Every structure is written in C-alpha cells, then in structure tokens.
Amino acid sequence: MAPEFTPLPTYKKFATLPPNLDPAKLPRHVAVIMDGNGRWARQRGLPRVMGHRQGTETLKDLLRCCKDWGIPALTVYAFSTENWQRPKEEVNFLLLLFENVLGQELAELMRQDVRLQFIGNLVDLPASLAEQIQRSMTLTQNNRGVTFTVATNYGGRQEIVQACQRIAMEVQCGHFSVDEITAELLERYLYTRGLPDPDLLIRTSGEMRVSNFLLWQLAYTEIYVTPTLWPDFDREEFYRALLAYQQRERRFGKI
Ligand code: IPE
Ligand code: IPE
C-alpha cells in the first residue's frame, strides 16, 4: 500500500531565512500586536478563548522562527491595561493561560537559550502568575539567544507615568536636577530599558492603531498591518512582513 502523503508543515518550508531576505538588513527588534484571536474563533463558531489558545501556538512558532532566521529581539503585546474591561471569564482564562503556557514552556525556552522578560504593571497580576513570571525571568536571565519580551498588564501611558513618578522622586531626593532630565535619562526608567527601539511593528487583523503599545519606543518604527488574524499568522506571513520592511526607506527626519 502506498504511504499516505503528508504535506510539509509551513515551518519546515521556512526553516531557514528565505533567500530573498537580506540577512544584513533584518530588524534587530520586532514588536507584535497579536490581534484577532476572538474573530478567528468566531469565524469557526468557537468560544473566543479558543482563539487565545490557538494564538499561543502561533507565538511559539514565531519565537522559534526568530531564532532560526537570526532576529535577536521579539516583543509581543499579550494583555493591555485596558483588557481588564473584558468579561471576567475571558480575563481569567487569559491569565490562567499565561501561567499554564509559561509553566509548560520554560524548559523549552531554556533549551532554545531564550531570555524571557515581562514588561507592564506586574504587581497587579494574580500572585501565582506574578511568581511564575519572576521565576522564569530569573531562570532565563543569562541566556544569550533571542530576547523575548511579553507585555502583560502593559500600557504605554502607564509606563511613561510610572517613569515620571520615579524620576520626580529622584529629583526630590536630590539625586539629580530637573535640567538633567533628558530623553536618554527617561528611557532608563521605561520597562524596556536596555532594549533597542523596535525597527518593525506588526499588527495582525487589520486594525490601524497602536492601542497604547510602546508609545515612546515606536517613534520611528516601521509599521506593517496585515488582515491575517493572529492564529493564522505563520512563517510565510512573517516573511511577507520582513520583505515589506526591507523595501522601506527609513529616514529618521533626514532627506
Ligand atoms: C488579541 O485578540 C488578544 C488579546 C487582546 C488578549 P482579541 O481578543 O483582541 O481578538 P479580536 O480583536 O476580538 O478578534
Ligand atoms: C491590543 O488589542 C492588545 C493586545 C493585543 C494584547 P485589542 O484588541 O485590545 O485592541 P483594540 O481594543 O482593538 O484597540
């Protein structure tokens, strides 16, 4: 009997950097607004949360892809300070999903040499999740592969406000004066301290907005929006985004 034909999974087709991408011009830092999980589920007659579950599979492969293709930093928006306004069941599901996935994937992240960071107002997360986050950040802190940053209970405005509060406190204590406050100094008080600004922002599901993500850091980021829903965003889609990025002319205000 003839063996059954199994098509190659997409990731096998894109196991290494596609030849028409220039390895010298890859973004050093890619940020992603992972949107459209709810719509993906609705299209299939499933509860919204099934979209979130499927979305974690997409994320796992994107992270592996960054390693395979040589992109050193990936930052994703997992939960915004505004997402608390969703139904309680959905919020609880998401928080539990983060905790479970983190527990399941920690060994794999170590194997892949991933340095995991969380940014956002982490103290307001449920205690068990906050502990899991701290544990995983400590465990992976000396890894030298991809720097993977997950924005959880993150809001760009909140990030800037907390930076201002801490700077004001330093001034009050006499550690430095008001005219020593510069953009460089302020950046040291942001959650993203030490990370380069994103070169590329990808938003899935077609919405043309930043939804309070990395407001400071996105000042000169190239933005790529695709109608593809997050659970369907695969390596081929990522390839398209990188191709579009490499065709952009970045000016930074110059001519
Ligand atoms: C993004 O998908 C995931 C989170 C915001 C947590 P959504 O849940 O926003 O999906 P849509 O936008 O309703 O389709
Ligand atoms: C942004 O998506 C937040 C995350 C992806 C975590 P939303 O779905 O919350 O954004 P809006 O409400 O469409 O602006």
Ligand code: MG
């Ligand atoms: Mg959405």
